[in-house]
Amino acid sequence: MRYYATSMLALALALGATTASAQTTIEVLRAETTNVEKAINEQAAKDFEALHPDVDVKFEYLANEAYKQKLPTLLQSDARPDIYYSWGGGVLRDQAKAGFVEDITSQVGDEWAKTYSPAGIKAFTVDGKIVGAPMNATEVVFWTNLALAKKAGIDISKIKTWDDFLAAVKKAKDAGVTPIMVGGKDKWPLHFFYGYLAVREAGEEGFKAAMAGDGKGFAAEPFVKAGEDFKKLVDLHPFQPGFMDTTYEQASGRFGDGEALFHLMADFDYQGAKDRSQSGKGIPDDQMAILRFPAVTGGKGDPKDTFGGVNGWVVSKGAPKEAVDFLAFWNGPKYQSEAAAQGAYIPTALAATSAIKNPFFRQMAQDLAQSHYHQVFLDQDLGADVGATFNDASADLAQGVITPEQAAKEIQDAWSFH
Known part of the structure; x- marks a missing residue:
């Protein structure tokens, strides 16, 4: 009985240590997407957590309309996600004006911005400040x-x-x-x-x-x-x-x-x-x-x-520094290339476009490249x-x-x- 109690105490201490080590949780909110993209997202989260044992990344998905309806309320609350999906445009500009987004310009730098298409970075820049990262063009x-x-x-x-x-x-x-x-x-x-x-x-x-x-x-x-x-x-x-x-x-x-x-x-x-x-x-x-x-x-x-769109991710106001680190890690050429190769979307990371195998996506990428507007x-x-x-x-x-x-x-x- 004493051995059982000692073992339970050791297990509790071990669980406590594990919980304590995950000091930072990064919450990512996404409008419902494909199983292919979800699998890539989860793999990126696991890879990042392996490199950062003190970080826990959690993805949540909501049906498209539910997402649009719930996000404004969440952004005004303490339950807002650290990173959230965005279609850019006037909605993003309104969110920035309301003070809901984080200026990450100094954290990411010019060289990072150059890894994406200029139109992509422009879509996630408000008043000269980078507030997120482009994922795909549609x-x-x-x-x-x-x-x-x-x-x-x-x-x-x-x-x-x-x-x-x-x-x-x-x-x-x-x-x-x-x-x-x-x-x-x-x-x-x-x-x-x-x-x-x-x-x-x-x-x-x-x-x-x-x-x-x-x-x-x-x-x-x-x-x-x-x-x-x-x-x-x-x-x-x-x-x-x-x-x-x-x-x-x-x-x-x-x-x-x-x-x-x-x-x-x-x-x-x-x-x-x-x-x-x-x-x-x-x-x-x-x-x-x-x-x-x-x-x-x-x-x-x-x-x-x-x-169409230039869609991507926005870092919300007050998000931990680790959220920006994860965004740069996960939304870069490696995982965008995997998404392109598996036909999940047309990437905006310049080094990932060569990975597009889907003939429909190649045609769309060509259309977008030829479009002046x-x-x-x-x-x-x-x-x-x-x-x-x-x-x-x-x-x-x-x-x-x-x-x-x-x-x-x-x-x-x-x-x-x-």
Whole structure:
């Protein structure tokens, strides 16, 4: 009995020593992602902990909408994460203005910044201060099910303009094929249509003028035309039944199950649609293709302009120094190269781009390299409030309950008061 008590005491002391040695916990919060990326994140955490026995790294994942809703509250509390996922843009600028982010410029240095693409570092720099690190660049494309395209007699290589795309939608419906899968309940997937059409109609100069408050701003003619272009699609009833009750995650899985011809989504849906499909494998790569968003005849935007994101990580105010050390360790070329090789995302670390094996990602990387203007997701770039208005307007247009003129005016009114 004495031996048992002594053993228990030794075990308790050992456990106490182990607990005491893990003096710093780094909490990382991420919007839900693929199993491939999660595995890479966990491996990076284990590798860092092995080098730093006094540090414990914990990842937490939340569904996309839950993440967006919970993060603002967390950042105002003592429970805020040390590192959190960000789409950059106006939302990040608002967070910096509110004092929620840490200036890590002096901790990372110029040489570290040079390991990323200039656009990537710019996306995570606010008022000249580096507040995080870019992870990936994204391009929104039409993921395409080639088996359904064949069934409908559609050659996607011939889709060059918006009118060509509308004709393909009609042809798919005539063949009994659901043209487009969309997660309308979350609204932001619908903003990809309205937003990309605005990029095609207004172009870079049009967006600069609108953001500067010149003329009618976001109520100017090109933005009204974008709504009219979207309405032409909506009038064809292209989406699956009940699209406004379908979340992004559900739409992603259903596209992976082969239920629709197109899914307008960024590169992250390549693995996401596979993971969320019933088989866990999704559409075979040889039965899938990507279609760049078509040009709009008469639009002021360059057909090579891209719409998507430069996503990454932000260090929150008051985070321990070790959080910056882990970010530099984990978000560097080594693990980004692994992610690129496994098709998790298109990396922003310059030394990692050569590791891209996925042919779809290579094509997107080429598109991004050729693009002279890359517009970040508008629900992020315009800030939380105006971004929410843009999403609402997109959903209202998709349901036919608002006119293109009303949608443009609502966005402009929100921008005027932001």
